[in-house]
Amino acid sequence: MVAQLSHLIYRTEQVRSGEQAAAAAIGLSMAQLMQAAAQACLQAIQDHCAAPARVAIVCGPGNNGGDGWVLARLAQAAGYQVTVYAVPPTTKLAQQAQAAWQAEGGRWQSSIDSLHGYQILVDAVLGSGLTRPLAGFYLAAVQAINAAANTAWVLSVDVPTGLNSDTGQPQPIAVTAAHTVTMVAIKAGLVTGKAKDYVGQLSLAELGIGAAFSKQSPMAELVQPELAQRWLAKRKPSSHKGDHGHLVLIAGGPGMSGAAILAGRAALRSGAGKVTLVTHPHTLAIIAQAQPELMVHGTDEKGLIPWLEQADAIVIGPGLGRDAWAQQQLQQLLDWLTELSGPLPPVVADADALNLLAQLPQGEPSPNLRQWVLTPHPAEAGRLLRSVMSTRFADENMTAVVEADRYEALTQLVTNFNAQVLLKGAGTLIAGPAHQIERILVCDRGSSALATAGSGDVLSGLLGALLAQHRQPSAAALHELVATAVWVHAVAGENAAQAGERGTIASDIVNELRALVNP
Numbered sequence: 463m464v465a466q467l468s469h470l471i472y473r474t475e476q477v478r479s480g481e482q483a484a485a486a487a488i489g490l491s492m493a494q495l496m497q498a499a500a501q502a503c504l505q506a507i508q509d510h511c512a513a514p515a516r517v518a519i520v521c522g523p524g525n526n527g528g529d530g531w532v533l534a535r536l537a538q539a540a541g542y543q544v545t546v547y548a549v550p551p552t553t554k555l556a557q558q559a560q561a562a563w564q565a566e567g568g569r570w571q572s573s574i575d576s577l578h579g580y581q582i583l584v585d586a587v588l589g590s591g592l593t594r595p596l597a598g599f600y601l602a603a604v605q606a607i608n609a610a611a612n613t614a615w616v617l618s619v620d621v622p623t624g625l626n627s628d629t630g631q632p633q634p635i636a637v638t639a640a641h642t643v644t645m646v647a648i649k650a651g652l653v654t655g656k657a658k659d660y661v662g663q664l665s666l667a668e669l670g671i672g673a674a675f676s677k678q679s680p681m682a683e684l685v686q687p688e689l690a691q692r693w694l695a696k697r698k699p700s701s702h703k704g705d706h707g708h709l710v711l712i713a714g715g716p717g718m719s720g721a722a723i724l725a726g727r728a729a730l731r732s733g734a735g736k737v738t739l740v741t742h743p744h745t746l747a748i749i750a751q752a753q754p755e756l757m758v759h760g761t762d763e764k765g766l767i768p769w770l771e772q773a774d775a776i777v778i779g780p781g782l783g784r785d786a787w788a789q790q791q792l793q794q795l796l797d798w799l800t801e802l803s804g805p806l807p808p809v810v811a812d813a814d815a816l817n818l819l820a821q822l823p824q825g826e827p828s829p830n831l832r833q834w835v836l837t838p839h840p841a842e843a844g845r846l847l848r849s850v851m852s853t854r855f856a857d858e859n860m861t862a863v864v865e866a867d868r869y870e871a872l873t874q875l876v877t878n879f880n881a882q883v884l885l886k887g888a889g890t891l892i893a894g895p896a897h898q899i900e901r902i903l904v905c906d907r908g909s910s911a912l913a914t915a916g917s918g919d920v921l922s923g924l925l926g927a928l929l930a931q932h933r934q935p936s937a938a939a940l941h942e943l944v945a946t947a948v949w950v951h952a953v954a955g956e957n958a959a960q961a962g963e964r965g966t967i968a969s970d971i972v973n974e975l976r977a978l979v980n981p
C-alpha cells in the first residue's frame with residue numbers, strides 16, 4: 463500500500479466528495495475503486511489467514527455492501543469458503559457486484575441466526591454512509607458479528623458498522639473489529655476516543671487515488687515519531703544545566719505529595735536542567751526526602767513570585783487540590799503573568815488547576831492564556847466548557863458532551879480559552895489558537911496502561927521539562943512540543959505495559975522516559 467496519506471486525517475464528507483473528484487481526475491471509474499477496495503480487504507484476509515478458511519461476509523444495501531459483494535467473488539476465487547449474508551443492494555454499483563457474484567453461482571442468505579463457525583467475519587454492512595442509529599436488521603447484524611467475535615477474526619470494510627466516522631461514537635453500538643481497512647483516507651472518527659474500542663488495527667487503502675486526493679486539505683494529522691527526533695536533538699557536549707532550562711512546578715497540596723513527586727521525577731527524567739517544586743508547607747518534607755534532585759520550597763511566606771521569576775516554564779496542578787491555598791497559588795500566578803512586561807513563559811495547567819480555572823468568576827476580564835497549555839481529561843474538559851458556555855450547557859452530562867465529539871469540544875476549548883489544549887483519552891487531540899494553519903494533531907499511540915493514577919502527573923512533568931528546554935517557544939513550536947510530549951508519554955506507556963497493561967503504575971511510565979527523550 464502506498465503511504466502518501468497515511469498520517470493525514472479527513473472529514474468523512476471530504477473523503478466522500480473528494481474520492482469521486484480524484485478518481486475522475488485520473489480516469490478511474492467508481493467500479494474500479496470498488497474492485498481495488500475489495501482487493502485491499504482480500505489482502506488483509508490473506509495476511510491474517512491463508513485459504514481455505516471459512517469466511518462470512520455481511521453486506522448492507524449501499525456501496526459498503528458493494529465492496530463486500532466484490533470481496534466475496536475475489537475471496538472465493540482465492541480459495542476461501544465464502545458465505546454471504548445480505549440485504550438486497552440498492553446502489554447500481556452494489557447491484558452489479560451482487561450480479562457478478564450470482565453469475566458465478568454465488569448464493570446469499572437474507573437472515574442471520576448466528577455467525578458462529580466461521581474463522582473470518584467481514585463487516586460490509588455500513589460504512590461512510592451511516593446517517594442514523596442502527597435498528598432492525600442492522601442492529602441485529604452488528605450484534606451477531608460481535609457475538610461471534612471471540613472465535614473469529616473480524617474485518618471491517620472502511621468503517622466498523624455503527625461507528626460515526628467523524629466523531630468515533632457508536633450509534634448506539636458498533637462492530638468490534640480486529641482490523642479495519644479504510645478506503646482512500648483516514649476518517650477523523652477512526653482515531654480518537656471510543657473508536658479505539660471498535661476499529662482494531664487500522665490500515666489505509668488509497669485505491670490508487672492517493673496522489674490525486676492529497677490536494678484536499680486535511681483537518682488533522684497523526685503525530686509522527688519524527689517530531690520527537692526534531693525536538694529532542696542531541697545535547698551539545700559542552701552544555702551545562704543552565705542550558706537545559708529551569709522548570710517550576712506548583713504542586714502537592716496536603717495529602718497529595720505523590721502527584722508532585724511523580725511530576726517532579728518525570729521532569730528530571732525528561733531532561734529539565736533544574737526542577738523547583740513549590741509546594742504546600744505540610745508536604746515539603748516528604749517530597750524533599752523522596753527525590754533529592756528536586757529543589758523543594760513551601761509557599762506560605764514568600765509566595766510564588768521569587769520562584770516564578772526564575773522559571774523557563776511553569777507547571778501548575780498536580781495534586782494541587784482546590785482549597786484556599788490552591789486558589790491562592792493559581793491567583794498569584796495569574797496576577798504575576800498579567801503584570802509581566804517581558805516575554806511570557808509557557809505554563810502547563812493540569813488537574814485541579816483546570817478545575818480552579820473553571821471556577822474563576824465569569825464576567826471579569828479573562829486571564830491571558832496565550833502561552834498556556836491546558837491538559838484536561840474529558841471530565842475536566844467538560845467543566846472548562848461549561849464554565850464558558852453555561853447558557854448552552856445547563857444540565858448536560860459534560861463528560862458525555864465532550865466524548866460525543868472530541869474534535870468539536872477541543873475546538874470550543876481552544877476558541878474560548880485562547881490556549882493550547884491537549885484533550886486526553888485514547889487518541890489524544892492537540893490544538894492551539896492557530897490550529898487553522900497548524901492542524902489538529904492526533905496521537906494514535908498509547909496503551910490502556912496509561913489509564914492509571916499519576917499518569918497525568920507524569921505527562922505534565924514531562925511536558926513542562928520539554929518546554930523548559932526550549933525557551934520562549936513560538937506558537938507553532940509550542941504546538942509541536944506539546945505533541946512531542948504526548949507522543950513520548952504514549953510510547954512510554956506502551957513500553958511500560960510490555961509485561962501487561964493491568965498493574966502498570968505511573969512510576970513504570972517514568973522509568974521509560976529517559977530512553978525516549980534521547981532518540
Ligand SMILES: NC(=O)C1=CN([C@@H]2O[C@H](COP(=O)(O)OP(=O)(O)OC[C@H]3O[C@@H](n4cnc5c(N)ncnc54)[C@H](O)[C@@H]3O)[C@@H](O)[C@H]2O)[C@@H](O)CC1
Nearest residue numbers: 495496499524525526588589590591592593594595596620
Ligand atoms: N464512493 C466510492 O467511490 C467508493 C465507496 N466505497 C465504499 O462505499 C461506502 C460508502 O457507500 P454508501 O455511500 O453507499 O454508504 P453505505 O454503504 O455506508 O450505506 C449507505 C446506505 O445505508 C443506509 N443507511 C445509513 N444509515 C443506516 C442505518 N443506521 N440503518 C440502516 N441503513 C442505513 C443509507 O440509507 C444508504 O442506503 C464506503 O464506506 C466504502 O466502503 C468503496 O467501494 C470505494 C469507492
Ligand SMILES: [K+]
Nearest residue numbers: 585588621623
Ligand atoms: K463496515
